Amino acid sequence: MSTETENKEMLRGGQFLVKQINCEDVFTPEDFTEEHKMMKESVKEFVDREIWPKKEEFEKKNYQLTEDLMKKAGELGFLGISVPEEYDGMGMGFVSTMLVCDYISGATGSMATAFGAHTGIGTMPILLYGNEEQKKKYIPKLATGEWFGAYCLTEPGAGSDANSGKTKAELSEDKKHYIINGQKMWISNAGFASLFIVFARIENDKNITGFILENDPDNGITFGEEEKKLGIHSSSTRQVFFNDTKIPVENMLSERGNGFKIAMNALNVGRIKLAAASLDAQRRVTDLAVKYANDRVQFKTPIAQFGAIKSKLAEMATSAYVGEAANYRAAKNIQDRIDIRMSEGNSFAEAELKSFEEYAIECSILKVACSEDIQNCSDEGIQVYGGMGFSADTPMESAWRDARIARIYEGTNEINRMLAVGMLVKKAMKGHVDLLGPAMKVADELTGIPSMDKPDYSVLLSEEKEMIAKLKKVFLMVAGSAVQKFGPQLEEHQQLLLAAADILIEVYMAESGILRAEKNAKRFGEDTQKEQIAMAKLYLYHAVDIINTKAKEAIVSFAEGDEQRMMLMGLKRFTKYQNQPNIVALRNTIAEKLTSENKYCF
Known part of the structure:
Protein backbone atom coordinates (compact mmCIF):
# COMPACT_ATOMS: atom_id res chain seq x y z
CA MET A 1 0.00 0.00 0.00
CA SER A 2 1.38 3.41 -0.96
CA THR A 3 2.22 6.13 1.56
CA GLU A 4 -0.23 8.35 -0.30
CA THR A 5 -3.01 5.83 0.43
CA GLU A 6 -2.08 5.65 4.11
CA ASN A 7 -1.91 9.42 4.56
CA LYS A 8 -5.35 10.32 3.27
CA GLU A 9 -8.78 9.41 4.50
CA MET A 10 -10.29 6.77 2.24
CA LEU A 11 -13.74 7.80 1.12
CA ARG A 12 -16.36 5.10 0.90
CA GLY A 13 -18.42 4.85 -2.27
CA GLY A 14 -21.03 7.61 -2.41
CA GLN A 15 -19.41 9.64 0.38
CA PHE A 16 -18.29 12.30 -2.10
CA LEU A 17 -21.81 13.66 -1.67
CA VAL A 18 -21.43 14.45 2.03
CA LYS A 19 -17.71 15.24 2.31
CA GLN A 20 -15.57 18.16 1.28
CA ILE A 21 -12.88 16.72 -0.98
CA ASN A 22 -9.38 18.21 -1.11
CA CYS A 23 -7.79 18.35 -4.54
CA GLU A 24 -4.60 16.83 -3.13
CA ASP A 25 -6.58 13.67 -2.31
CA VAL A 26 -7.77 12.93 -5.84
CA PHE A 27 -5.78 11.12 -8.52
CA THR A 28 -5.68 12.74 -11.95
CA PRO A 29 -4.18 11.75 -15.33
CA GLU A 30 -1.31 14.11 -14.51
CA ASP A 31 -0.44 11.73 -11.64
CA PHE A 32 0.33 8.80 -13.94
CA THR A 33 3.53 7.01 -12.95
CA GLU A 34 6.30 6.23 -15.43
CA GLU A 35 4.87 2.70 -15.63
CA HIS A 36 1.44 4.12 -16.48
CA LYS A 37 2.92 6.39 -19.15
CA MET A 38 4.87 3.55 -20.75
CA MET A 39 1.76 1.37 -20.84
CA LYS A 40 -0.30 4.19 -22.34
CA GLU A 41 2.29 4.83 -25.07
CA SER A 42 2.61 1.15 -25.96
CA VAL A 43 -1.17 0.81 -26.33
CA LYS A 44 -1.41 4.02 -28.39
CA GLU A 45 1.41 2.81 -30.63
CA PHE A 46 -0.41 -0.51 -31.19
CA VAL A 47 -3.70 1.24 -31.99
CA ASP A 48 -2.12 3.80 -34.33
CA ARG A 49 -0.17 1.08 -36.16
CA GLU A 50 -2.65 -1.80 -36.26
CA ILE A 51 -6.20 -0.49 -35.75
CA TRP A 52 -6.62 3.12 -36.85
CA PRO A 53 -5.34 2.58 -40.44
CA LYS A 54 -7.91 -0.21 -40.85
CA LYS A 55 -10.86 1.89 -39.66
CA GLU A 56 -12.69 1.62 -43.00
CA GLU A 57 -12.22 -2.15 -43.02
CA PHE A 58 -14.05 -2.40 -39.69
CA GLU A 59 -17.18 -1.05 -41.38
CA LYS A 60 -17.22 -4.01 -43.81
CA LYS A 61 -18.18 -6.64 -41.19
CA ASN A 62 -14.70 -8.10 -41.17
CA TYR A 63 -15.00 -10.28 -38.08
CA GLN A 64 -11.72 -12.03 -38.85
CA LEU A 65 -9.91 -8.69 -38.63
CA THR A 66 -11.24 -8.17 -35.10
CA GLU A 67 -10.21 -11.68 -34.07
CA ASP A 68 -6.72 -11.25 -35.57
CA LEU A 69 -6.17 -7.93 -33.78
CA MET A 70 -7.41 -9.40 -30.50
CA LYS A 71 -4.78 -12.14 -30.90
CA LYS A 72 -2.09 -9.48 -31.41
CA ALA A 73 -3.37 -7.61 -28.34
CA GLY A 74 -3.05 -10.87 -26.40
CA GLU A 75 0.52 -11.40 -27.59
CA LEU A 76 1.42 -7.92 -26.33
CA GLY A 77 -0.10 -8.67 -22.91
CA PHE A 78 -3.00 -6.21 -23.20
CA LEU A 79 -5.64 -8.88 -22.47
CA GLY A 80 -4.08 -9.81 -19.13
CA ILE A 81 -3.27 -6.45 -17.52
CA SER A 82 -5.28 -7.09 -14.35
CA VAL A 83 -4.75 -10.86 -14.28
CA PRO A 84 -2.29 -12.00 -11.56
CA GLU A 85 1.09 -13.18 -12.83
CA GLU A 86 0.46 -16.70 -11.51
CA TYR A 87 -2.19 -17.05 -14.25
CA ASP A 88 0.08 -15.63 -17.00
CA GLY A 89 -1.22 -12.08 -16.64
CA MET A 90 0.70 -8.87 -15.96
CA GLY A 91 -0.64 -8.38 -12.43
CA MET A 92 -0.92 -4.59 -12.74
CA GLY A 93 -3.17 -2.27 -10.75
CA PHE A 94 -6.63 -1.05 -11.70
CA VAL A 95 -5.44 2.34 -12.97
CA SER A 96 -3.32 0.47 -15.55
CA THR A 97 -6.34 -1.69 -16.42
CA MET A 98 -8.38 1.45 -17.06
CA LEU A 99 -5.57 3.02 -19.11
CA VAL A 100 -5.36 0.06 -21.47
CA CYS A 101 -9.14 -0.10 -21.81
CA ASP A 102 -9.26 3.65 -22.46
CA TYR A 103 -6.61 3.81 -25.20
CA ILE A 104 -7.32 0.50 -26.96
CA SER A 105 -11.00 1.39 -27.41
CA GLY A 106 -10.89 4.76 -29.14
CA ALA A 107 -10.29 3.83 -32.78
CA THR A 108 -13.36 1.69 -33.39
CA GLY A 109 -16.31 0.41 -31.39
CA SER A 110 -15.87 -3.08 -32.86
CA MET A 111 -12.48 -3.55 -31.20
CA ALA A 112 -13.70 -1.81 -28.03
CA THR A 113 -16.58 -4.28 -27.75
CA ALA A 114 -14.45 -7.36 -28.42
CA PHE A 115 -11.82 -6.22 -25.92
CA GLY A 116 -14.35 -5.21 -23.25
CA ALA A 117 -16.41 -8.39 -23.55
CA HIS A 118 -13.34 -10.63 -23.41
CA THR A 119 -11.33 -8.95 -20.63
CA GLY A 120 -14.38 -8.02 -18.57
CA ILE A 121 -17.42 -10.27 -18.54
CA GLY A 122 -15.63 -13.07 -20.46
CA THR A 123 -12.70 -13.41 -18.03
CA MET A 124 -13.53 -11.71 -14.72
CA PRO A 125 -16.29 -14.10 -13.57
CA ILE A 126 -13.80 -16.98 -13.54
CA LEU A 127 -11.05 -14.86 -11.98
CA LEU A 128 -13.37 -13.58 -9.24
CA TYR A 129 -15.66 -16.57 -8.65
CA GLY A 130 -13.83 -19.60 -10.03
CA ASN A 131 -12.10 -22.16 -7.84
CA GLU A 132 -8.34 -22.62 -8.10
CA GLU A 133 -8.61 -25.52 -10.54
CA GLN A 134 -10.88 -23.50 -12.87
CA LYS A 135 -8.58 -20.48 -12.73
CA LYS A 136 -5.46 -22.50 -13.53
CA LYS A 137 -7.20 -24.28 -16.39
CA TYR A 138 -8.83 -21.28 -18.13
CA ILE A 139 -7.38 -17.93 -17.08
CA PRO A 140 -3.90 -18.34 -18.70
CA LYS A 141 -5.55 -19.13 -22.06
CA LEU A 142 -7.82 -16.08 -21.77
CA ALA A 143 -5.08 -13.75 -20.50
CA THR A 144 -2.77 -14.51 -23.43
CA GLY A 145 -5.40 -14.52 -26.19
CA GLU A 146 -4.99 -18.23 -26.91
CA TRP A 147 -8.73 -18.42 -26.17
CA PHE A 148 -11.42 -15.76 -26.28
CA GLY A 259 -25.42 -16.66 -10.93
CA PHE A 260 -27.44 -13.49 -10.44
CA LYS A 261 -24.86 -12.21 -7.95
CA ILE A 262 -22.03 -13.06 -10.38
CA ALA A 263 -23.85 -11.29 -13.21
CA MET A 264 -24.53 -8.13 -11.20
CA ASN A 265 -21.00 -7.85 -9.76
CA ALA A 266 -19.41 -8.45 -13.16
CA LEU A 267 -21.39 -5.45 -14.38
CA ASN A 268 -19.84 -3.09 -11.78
CA VAL A 269 -16.38 -3.43 -13.29
CA GLY A 270 -17.89 -3.52 -16.77
CA ARG A 271 -19.57 -0.16 -16.21
CA ILE A 272 -16.50 1.82 -15.22
CA LYS A 273 -14.46 0.17 -17.99
CA LEU A 274 -17.15 1.09 -20.52
CA ALA A 275 -16.84 4.68 -19.30
CA ALA A 276 -13.07 4.52 -19.83
CA ALA A 277 -13.64 3.02 -23.29
CA SER A 278 -15.52 6.22 -24.23
CA LEU A 279 -12.60 8.53 -23.44
CA ASP A 280 -10.12 8.02 -26.27
CA ALA A 281 -13.03 7.91 -28.68
CA GLN A 282 -13.84 11.46 -27.54
CA ARG A 283 -10.23 12.54 -27.88
CA ARG A 284 -9.98 11.13 -31.42
CA VAL A 285 -13.27 12.65 -32.53
CA THR A 286 -12.21 16.02 -31.10
CA ASP A 287 -8.81 15.71 -32.82
CA LEU A 288 -10.49 15.09 -36.16
CA ALA A 289 -12.95 17.95 -35.69
CA VAL A 290 -10.18 20.41 -34.78
CA LYS A 291 -8.03 19.42 -37.77
CA TYR A 292 -10.97 19.61 -40.16
CA ALA A 293 -12.05 23.00 -38.77
CA ASN A 294 -8.53 24.36 -39.25
CA ASP A 295 -8.33 23.04 -42.83
CA ARG A 296 -11.86 23.85 -44.01
CA VAL A 297 -12.03 27.37 -45.45
CA GLN A 298 -15.33 29.19 -46.01
CA PHE A 299 -15.74 32.90 -46.79
CA LYS A 300 -11.91 32.99 -47.04
CA THR A 301 -11.61 32.00 -43.35
CA PRO A 302 -10.89 28.65 -41.65
CA ILE A 303 -14.15 27.64 -39.99
CA ALA A 304 -12.20 27.09 -36.74
CA GLN A 305 -12.20 30.88 -36.39
CA PHE A 306 -16.00 31.13 -36.38
CA GLY A 307 -17.66 31.45 -32.98
CA ALA A 308 -20.22 28.74 -33.73
CA ILE A 309 -17.44 26.21 -34.39
CA LYS A 310 -15.35 27.40 -31.43
CA SER A 311 -18.33 26.69 -29.19
CA LYS A 312 -18.60 23.10 -30.44
CA LEU A 313 -14.88 22.34 -30.18
CA ALA A 314 -14.70 23.76 -26.65
CA GLU A 315 -17.68 21.71 -25.45
CA MET A 316 -16.29 18.51 -27.02
CA ALA A 317 -12.91 18.96 -25.33
CA THR A 318 -14.54 19.86 -22.01
CA SER A 319 -16.55 16.66 -21.77
CA ALA A 320 -13.40 14.61 -22.52
CA TYR A 321 -11.33 16.49 -19.92
CA VAL A 322 -13.92 16.09 -17.18
CA GLY A 323 -14.56 12.46 -18.15
CA GLU A 324 -10.83 11.73 -17.76
CA ALA A 325 -10.81 13.45 -14.36
CA ALA A 326 -13.79 11.48 -13.04
CA ASN A 327 -12.71 8.09 -14.41
CA TYR A 328 -9.18 8.14 -13.06
CA ARG A 329 -10.34 9.61 -9.74
CA ALA A 330 -12.67 6.62 -9.28
CA ALA A 331 -10.13 4.12 -10.66
CA LYS A 332 -7.56 5.15 -8.06
CA ASN A 333 -10.18 4.97 -5.28
CA ILE A 334 -10.91 1.39 -6.35
CA GLN A 335 -7.21 0.52 -6.63
CA ASP A 336 -6.48 1.98 -3.18
CA ARG A 337 -9.35 -0.01 -1.68
CA ILE A 338 -8.05 -3.20 -3.34
CA ASP A 339 -4.53 -2.51 -1.97
CA ILE A 340 -5.88 -1.98 1.54
CA ARG A 341 -7.93 -5.17 1.46
CA MET A 342 -5.00 -7.17 0.10
CA SER A 343 -2.75 -5.79 2.87
CA GLU A 344 -5.38 -6.92 5.41
CA GLY A 345 -5.19 -10.48 4.12
CA ASN A 346 -8.12 -10.61 1.70
CA SER A 347 -7.72 -12.89 -1.31
CA PHE A 348 -7.30 -11.23 -4.72
CA ALA A 349 -10.87 -12.15 -5.71
CA GLU A 350 -12.37 -10.96 -2.42
CA ALA A 351 -10.43 -7.67 -2.51
CA GLU A 352 -11.51 -6.97 -6.10
CA LEU A 353 -15.15 -7.91 -5.59
CA LYS A 354 -15.60 -5.90 -2.40
CA SER A 355 -13.81 -2.86 -3.83
CA PHE A 356 -15.90 -2.73 -7.01
CA GLU A 357 -19.02 -3.24 -4.94
CA GLU A 358 -17.93 -0.37 -2.66
CA TYR A 359 -17.78 2.05 -5.61
CA ALA A 360 -20.74 0.65 -7.57
CA ILE A 361 -22.47 4.08 -7.38
CA GLU A 362 -19.51 5.81 -9.04
CA CYS A 363 -19.32 3.02 -11.66
CA SER A 364 -22.95 3.64 -12.66
CA ILE A 365 -22.46 7.43 -12.66
CA LEU A 366 -19.46 7.18 -14.98
CA LYS A 367 -21.13 4.70 -17.31
CA VAL A 368 -24.07 7.06 -17.85
CA ALA A 369 -22.08 10.28 -18.12
CA CYS A 370 -19.35 9.06 -20.47
CA SER A 371 -21.61 7.04 -22.77
CA GLU A 372 -23.76 10.14 -23.29
CA ASP A 373 -20.73 12.39 -23.70
CA ILE A 374 -19.26 10.30 -26.53
CA GLN A 375 -22.63 10.31 -28.29
CA ASN A 376 -22.86 14.11 -28.02
CA CYS A 377 -19.21 14.51 -29.00
CA SER A 378 -19.55 12.41 -32.16
CA ASP A 379 -22.81 14.16 -33.02
CA GLU A 380 -21.10 17.55 -32.83
CA GLY A 381 -18.18 16.08 -34.78
CA ILE A 382 -20.55 15.34 -37.66
CA GLN A 383 -21.87 18.90 -37.41
CA VAL A 384 -18.37 20.41 -37.61
CA TYR A 385 -17.76 18.37 -40.78
CA GLY A 386 -21.12 19.53 -42.20
CA GLY A 387 -22.29 17.49 -45.19
CA MET A 388 -19.01 15.55 -45.22
CA GLY A 389 -19.73 14.37 -41.68
CA PHE A 390 -22.81 12.53 -42.93
CA SER A 391 -20.72 10.65 -45.48
CA ALA A 392 -19.39 7.18 -44.73
CA ASP A 393 -16.16 8.32 -46.43
CA THR A 394 -15.27 10.29 -43.29
CA PRO A 395 -14.75 8.74 -39.82
CA MET A 396 -17.41 10.79 -38.00
CA GLU A 397 -20.34 8.77 -39.34
CA SER A 398 -19.05 5.45 -37.98
CA ALA A 399 -17.99 7.07 -34.69
CA TRP A 400 -21.57 8.28 -34.15
CA ARG A 401 -23.05 4.85 -34.94
CA ASP A 402 -20.53 3.00 -32.78
CA ALA A 403 -21.19 5.35 -29.85
CA ARG A 404 -24.90 4.56 -29.72
CA ILE A 405 -24.57 1.10 -28.16
CA ALA A 406 -22.72 2.45 -25.10
CA ARG A 407 -25.98 3.80 -23.62
CA ILE A 408 -27.44 0.26 -23.73
CA TYR A 409 -24.44 -1.91 -22.75
CA GLU A 410 -23.91 -2.96 -19.11
CA GLY A 411 -27.47 -2.02 -18.15
CA THR A 412 -29.26 0.81 -19.96
CA ASN A 413 -28.57 4.34 -18.79
CA GLU A 414 -32.07 4.51 -17.34
CA ILE A 415 -31.42 1.39 -15.25
CA ASN A 416 -28.04 2.76 -14.15
CA ARG A 417 -29.52 6.11 -13.17
CA MET A 418 -32.07 4.43 -10.91
CA LEU A 419 -29.44 2.04 -9.58
CA ALA A 420 -27.11 4.87 -8.57
CA VAL A 421 -29.75 6.57 -6.41
CA GLY A 422 -31.14 3.27 -5.11
CA MET A 423 -27.68 2.04 -4.06
CA LEU A 424 -26.96 5.35 -2.33
CA VAL A 425 -30.20 5.16 -0.32
CA LYS A 426 -29.40 1.55 0.66
CA LYS A 427 -25.91 2.58 1.77
CA ALA A 428 -27.47 5.30 3.90
CA MET A 429 -29.87 2.82 5.49
CA LYS A 430 -26.95 0.50 6.33
CA GLY A 431 -25.04 3.42 7.89
CA HIS A 432 -22.26 3.34 5.28
CA VAL A 433 -22.99 6.90 4.13
CA ASP A 434 -24.56 9.42 6.48
CA LEU A 435 -27.19 11.09 4.32
CA LEU A 436 -29.71 11.72 7.09
CA GLY A 437 -27.55 14.09 9.16
CA PRO A 438 -26.51 16.34 6.24
CA ALA A 439 -30.05 16.23 4.79
CA MET A 440 -31.50 17.45 8.11
CA LYS A 441 -28.93 20.27 8.21
CA VAL A 442 -30.03 21.34 4.74
CA ALA A 443 -33.68 21.23 5.85
CA ASP A 444 -32.80 23.48 8.81
CA GLU A 445 -30.91 25.81 6.49
CA LEU A 446 -34.01 26.21 4.32
CA THR A 447 -35.98 27.64 7.26
CA GLY A 448 -33.07 29.74 8.56
CA ILE A 449 -32.06 33.25 7.59
CA PRO A 450 -29.49 33.25 4.78
CA SER A 451 -26.14 34.87 5.56
CA MET A 452 -25.66 38.35 4.15
CA ASP A 453 -21.86 38.08 4.34
CA LYS A 454 -20.08 38.41 1.04
CA PRO A 455 -17.59 35.54 0.74
CA ASP A 456 -13.99 36.08 -0.36
CA TYR A 457 -13.52 34.53 -3.79
CA SER A 458 -9.98 35.72 -4.35
CA VAL A 459 -8.57 32.17 -4.06
CA LEU A 460 -8.53 30.20 -7.33
CA LEU A 461 -11.78 28.28 -7.97
CA SER A 462 -13.12 29.13 -4.49
CA GLU A 463 -16.54 30.17 -5.79
CA GLU A 464 -16.70 27.07 -7.96
CA LYS A 465 -15.89 24.84 -4.97
CA GLU A 466 -18.55 26.58 -2.91
CA MET A 467 -20.99 26.02 -5.78
CA ILE A 468 -20.19 22.30 -5.72
CA ALA A 469 -20.97 22.26 -1.97
CA LYS A 470 -24.30 23.97 -2.67
CA LEU A 471 -25.16 21.54 -5.47
CA LYS A 472 -24.64 18.67 -3.02
CA LYS A 473 -27.22 20.39 -0.79
CA VAL A 474 -29.67 20.36 -3.71
CA PHE A 475 -29.41 16.57 -3.93
CA LEU A 476 -29.74 16.18 -0.16
CA MET A 477 -32.77 18.49 -0.14
CA VAL A 478 -34.54 16.63 -2.98
CA ALA A 479 -33.56 13.07 -2.05
CA GLY A 480 -34.04 13.64 1.68
CA SER A 481 -37.59 14.92 1.21
CA ALA A 482 -38.41 12.19 -1.33
CA VAL A 483 -37.20 9.39 0.98
CA GLN A 484 -39.15 10.91 3.86
CA LYS A 485 -42.29 11.09 1.74
CA PHE A 486 -42.17 7.74 -0.07
CA GLY A 487 -39.91 5.52 2.06
CA PRO A 488 -39.45 2.04 0.54
CA GLN A 489 -41.91 2.95 -2.24
CA LEU A 490 -39.43 5.47 -3.65
CA GLU A 491 -38.25 2.94 -6.25
CA GLU A 492 -41.74 3.00 -7.78
CA HIS A 493 -41.31 6.70 -8.66
CA GLN A 494 -38.96 6.22 -11.58
CA GLN A 495 -39.14 9.71 -13.07
CA LEU A 496 -38.26 11.19 -9.68
CA LEU A 497 -35.31 8.79 -9.38
CA LEU A 498 -34.11 9.73 -12.88
CA ALA A 499 -34.16 13.43 -11.97
CA ALA A 500 -32.31 12.79 -8.70
CA ALA A 501 -29.75 10.67 -10.56
CA ASP A 502 -28.97 13.49 -12.97
CA ILE A 503 -28.23 15.76 -10.00
CA LEU A 504 -25.95 13.10 -8.51
CA ILE A 505 -24.14 12.54 -11.81
CA GLU A 506 -23.52 16.23 -12.46
CA VAL A 507 -22.21 16.78 -8.91
CA TYR A 508 -19.63 13.99 -9.26
CA MET A 509 -18.51 14.93 -12.75
CA ALA A 510 -18.34 18.69 -12.11
CA GLU A 511 -16.47 18.20 -8.83
CA SER A 512 -13.96 15.89 -10.56
CA GLY A 513 -13.24 18.55 -13.19
CA ILE A 514 -12.82 21.33 -10.61
CA LEU A 515 -10.52 19.23 -8.40
CA ARG A 516 -8.35 18.21 -11.36
CA ALA A 517 -7.95 21.82 -12.52
CA GLU A 518 -7.27 23.06 -8.99
CA LYS A 519 -4.67 20.37 -8.26
CA ASN A 520 -2.83 21.04 -11.52
CA ALA A 521 -2.95 24.82 -11.10
CA LYS A 522 -1.39 24.45 -7.65
CA ARG A 523 1.48 22.23 -8.79
CA PHE A 524 2.15 23.50 -12.32
CA GLY A 525 1.16 27.15 -11.91
CA GLU A 526 -2.12 28.84 -12.68
CA ASP A 527 -0.77 30.45 -15.87
CA THR A 528 -0.06 27.05 -17.42
CA GLN A 529 -3.57 25.77 -16.68
CA LYS A 530 -5.85 28.56 -17.88
CA GLU A 531 -7.55 26.38 -20.52
CA GLN A 532 -8.05 23.52 -18.04
CA ILE A 533 -9.51 25.95 -15.50
CA ALA A 534 -11.80 27.26 -18.25
CA MET A 535 -13.01 23.71 -19.01
CA ALA A 536 -13.71 23.01 -15.33
CA LYS A 537 -15.69 26.26 -15.04
CA LEU A 538 -17.57 25.62 -18.30
CA TYR A 539 -18.62 22.12 -17.24
CA LEU A 540 -19.77 23.39 -13.84
CA TYR A 541 -21.87 26.12 -15.48
CA HIS A 542 -23.77 23.49 -17.48
CA ALA A 543 -24.05 21.24 -14.41
CA VAL A 544 -25.71 24.06 -12.45
CA ASP A 545 -28.21 24.51 -15.26
CA ILE A 546 -29.03 20.79 -15.47
CA ILE A 547 -29.33 20.45 -11.69
CA ASN A 548 -31.62 23.47 -11.51
CA THR A 549 -33.93 22.00 -14.14
CA LYS A 550 -33.95 18.45 -12.75
CA ALA A 551 -34.40 19.54 -9.14
CA LYS A 552 -37.34 21.75 -10.09
CA GLU A 553 -38.89 18.85 -11.99
CA ALA A 554 -38.48 16.61 -8.94
CA ILE A 555 -39.72 19.14 -6.37
CA VAL A 556 -42.97 19.97 -8.17
CA SER A 557 -43.65 16.26 -8.68
CA PHE A 558 -44.01 15.46 -4.97
CA ALA A 559 -44.09 18.67 -2.90
CA GLU A 560 -47.01 21.11 -2.58
CA GLY A 561 -47.91 24.39 -0.91
CA ASP A 562 -45.45 25.89 1.58
CA GLU A 563 -43.09 22.91 1.34
CA GLN A 564 -42.82 23.33 -2.42
CA ARG A 565 -42.30 27.10 -2.18
CA MET A 566 -39.60 26.68 0.48
CA MET A 567 -37.74 24.06 -1.55
CA LEU A 568 -37.90 26.11 -4.74
CA MET A 569 -36.53 29.12 -2.85
CA GLY A 570 -33.75 26.89 -1.50
CA LEU A 571 -33.02 25.66 -5.02
CA LYS A 572 -32.70 29.24 -6.24
CA ARG A 573 -30.29 30.01 -3.40
CA PHE A 574 -28.21 26.86 -3.96
CA THR A 575 -27.80 27.39 -7.71
CA LYS A 576 -27.00 31.10 -7.65
CA TYR A 577 -23.59 32.37 -8.74
CA GLN A 578 -22.24 35.51 -7.09
CA ASN A 579 -20.13 36.10 -10.17
CA GLN A 580 -21.59 34.66 -13.36
CA PRO A 581 -18.86 33.17 -15.57
CA ASN A 582 -18.46 34.56 -19.09
CA ILE A 583 -19.24 31.37 -21.00
CA VAL A 584 -18.33 32.76 -24.42
CA ALA A 585 -14.92 33.83 -23.15
CA LEU A 586 -14.34 30.42 -21.55
CA ARG A 587 -15.21 28.61 -24.78
CA ASN A 588 -12.99 30.90 -26.82
CA THR A 589 -10.04 30.30 -24.47
CA ILE A 590 -10.43 26.52 -24.84
CA ALA A 591 -11.04 26.58 -28.60
CA GLU A 592 -8.07 28.83 -29.32
CA LYS A 593 -5.76 26.40 -27.50
CA LEU A 594 -7.18 23.47 -29.46
CA THR A 595 -6.86 25.14 -32.84
CA SER A 596 -3.35 26.44 -32.15
CA GLU A 597 -2.21 22.91 -31.19
CA ASN A 598 -4.37 21.37 -33.97
CA LYS A 599 -5.50 18.53 -31.66
CA TYR A 600 -7.01 17.60 -28.31
CA CYS A 601 -4.04 18.69 -26.23
CA PHE A 602 -4.99 18.16 -22.61
Missing part, protein backbone atom coordinates in the same frame (compact mmCIF):
# COMPACT_ATOMS: atom_id res chain seq x y z
CA GLY A 149 -14.34 -15.51 -23.92
CA ALA A 150 -18.02 -14.58 -24.25
CA TYR A 151 -20.80 -14.04 -21.73
CA CYS A 152 -24.20 -15.66 -22.23
CA LEU A 153 -26.72 -13.90 -20.00
CA THR A 154 -29.31 -12.04 -22.10
CA GLU A 155 -32.32 -13.93 -23.50
CA PRO A 156 -35.23 -12.84 -25.72
CA GLY A 157 -37.41 -12.29 -22.64
CA ALA A 158 -34.70 -11.43 -20.12
CA GLY A 159 -32.79 -8.20 -20.69
CA SER A 160 -32.71 -5.74 -17.77
CA ASP A 161 -34.50 -8.40 -15.71
CA ALA A 162 -31.53 -10.76 -16.01
CA ASN A 163 -32.75 -13.21 -13.37
CA SER A 164 -35.88 -14.06 -15.38
CA GLY A 165 -33.95 -16.20 -17.93
CA LYS A 166 -35.58 -19.45 -19.04
CA THR A 167 -32.46 -21.43 -20.03
CA LYS A 168 -32.59 -24.66 -18.02
CA ALA A 169 -29.87 -26.85 -16.49
CA GLU A 170 -30.69 -30.42 -15.41
CA LEU A 171 -28.34 -32.86 -13.70
CA SER A 172 -27.65 -35.93 -15.83
CA GLU A 173 -28.60 -39.39 -14.55
CA ASP A 174 -24.96 -40.26 -13.85
CA LYS A 175 -24.61 -36.88 -12.05
CA LYS A 176 -21.46 -36.05 -14.04
CA HIS A 177 -22.93 -33.27 -16.22
CA TYR A 178 -25.52 -30.53 -16.29
CA ILE A 179 -27.61 -30.69 -19.46
CA ILE A 180 -28.30 -27.16 -20.75
CA ASN A 181 -31.22 -26.21 -23.00
CA GLY A 182 -32.10 -22.68 -24.02
CA GLN A 183 -31.30 -19.63 -26.11
CA LYS A 184 -29.11 -16.57 -25.55
CA MET A 185 -29.01 -13.41 -27.66
CA TRP A 186 -26.79 -10.37 -28.31
CA ILE A 187 -23.71 -12.41 -27.40
CA SER A 188 -20.56 -10.40 -28.16
CA ASN A 189 -17.58 -12.44 -29.47
CA ALA A 190 -19.87 -15.44 -30.06
CA GLY A 191 -18.45 -16.04 -33.55
CA PHE A 192 -14.90 -16.69 -32.34
CA ALA A 193 -15.24 -17.48 -28.62
CA SER A 194 -13.56 -20.61 -27.26
CA LEU A 195 -15.31 -20.35 -23.91
CA PHE A 196 -18.70 -19.16 -22.70
CA ILE A 197 -19.86 -18.02 -19.27
CA VAL A 198 -23.42 -19.38 -19.37
CA PHE A 199 -26.25 -18.63 -16.95
CA ALA A 200 -29.09 -21.12 -16.51
CA ARG A 201 -31.69 -22.09 -13.92
CA ILE A 202 -31.43 -25.45 -12.15
CA GLU A 203 -34.91 -26.91 -11.58
CA ASN A 204 -37.11 -24.18 -10.08
CA ASP A 205 -34.36 -22.30 -8.24
CA LYS A 206 -35.14 -18.68 -7.38
CA ASN A 207 -31.82 -17.53 -8.85
CA ILE A 208 -29.85 -18.56 -11.92
CA THR A 209 -26.49 -20.39 -11.76
CA GLY A 210 -23.26 -19.67 -13.64
CA PHE A 211 -21.34 -22.28 -15.66
CA ILE A 212 -18.09 -22.40 -17.65
CA LEU A 213 -18.68 -23.97 -21.07
CA GLU A 214 -15.99 -24.79 -23.64
CA ASN A 215 -17.11 -24.22 -27.22
CA ASP A 216 -17.55 -27.58 -28.97
CA PRO A 217 -19.85 -27.78 -32.03
CA ASP A 218 -20.42 -31.48 -31.31
CA ASN A 219 -21.92 -30.60 -27.93
CA GLY A 220 -25.28 -29.19 -29.04
CA ILE A 221 -24.05 -25.59 -29.45
CA THR A 222 -25.33 -23.75 -32.54
CA PHE A 223 -25.32 -20.12 -33.58
CA GLY A 224 -27.62 -17.68 -35.31
CA GLU A 225 -26.40 -15.53 -38.17
CA GLU A 226 -24.33 -12.43 -37.37
CA GLU A 227 -26.72 -9.69 -36.25
CA LYS A 228 -27.30 -6.71 -38.52
CA LYS A 229 -26.49 -3.73 -36.31
CA LEU A 230 -26.52 0.08 -36.41
CA GLY A 231 -22.81 0.19 -35.50
CA ILE A 232 -19.89 -1.94 -34.25
CA HIS A 233 -20.05 -3.73 -37.61
CA SER A 234 -17.01 -5.98 -37.10
CA SER A 235 -18.00 -7.01 -33.60
CA SER A 236 -19.28 -10.59 -33.75
CA THR A 237 -22.80 -10.61 -32.24
CA ARG A 238 -24.85 -13.78 -32.56
CA GLN A 239 -27.54 -15.80 -30.87
CA VAL A 240 -26.31 -18.96 -29.13
CA PHE A 241 -28.55 -22.05 -28.84
CA PHE A 242 -28.01 -24.92 -26.42
CA ASN A 243 -29.61 -28.27 -27.27
CA ASP A 244 -28.84 -30.92 -24.65
CA THR A 245 -25.43 -29.31 -24.20
CA LYS A 246 -23.34 -31.04 -21.55
CA ILE A 247 -21.34 -29.09 -18.97
CA PRO A 248 -19.21 -31.09 -16.49
CA VAL A 249 -20.46 -30.61 -12.92
CA GLU A 250 -17.02 -29.32 -11.93
CA ASN A 251 -17.59 -26.38 -14.33
CA MET A 252 -20.29 -24.83 -12.18
CA LEU A 253 -19.07 -21.31 -11.38
CA SER A 254 -19.22 -20.55 -7.66
CA GLU A 255 -22.26 -22.07 -5.95
CA ARG A 256 -25.68 -23.12 -7.16
CA GLY A 257 -28.02 -20.11 -7.37
CA ASN A 258 -25.14 -17.61 -7.25
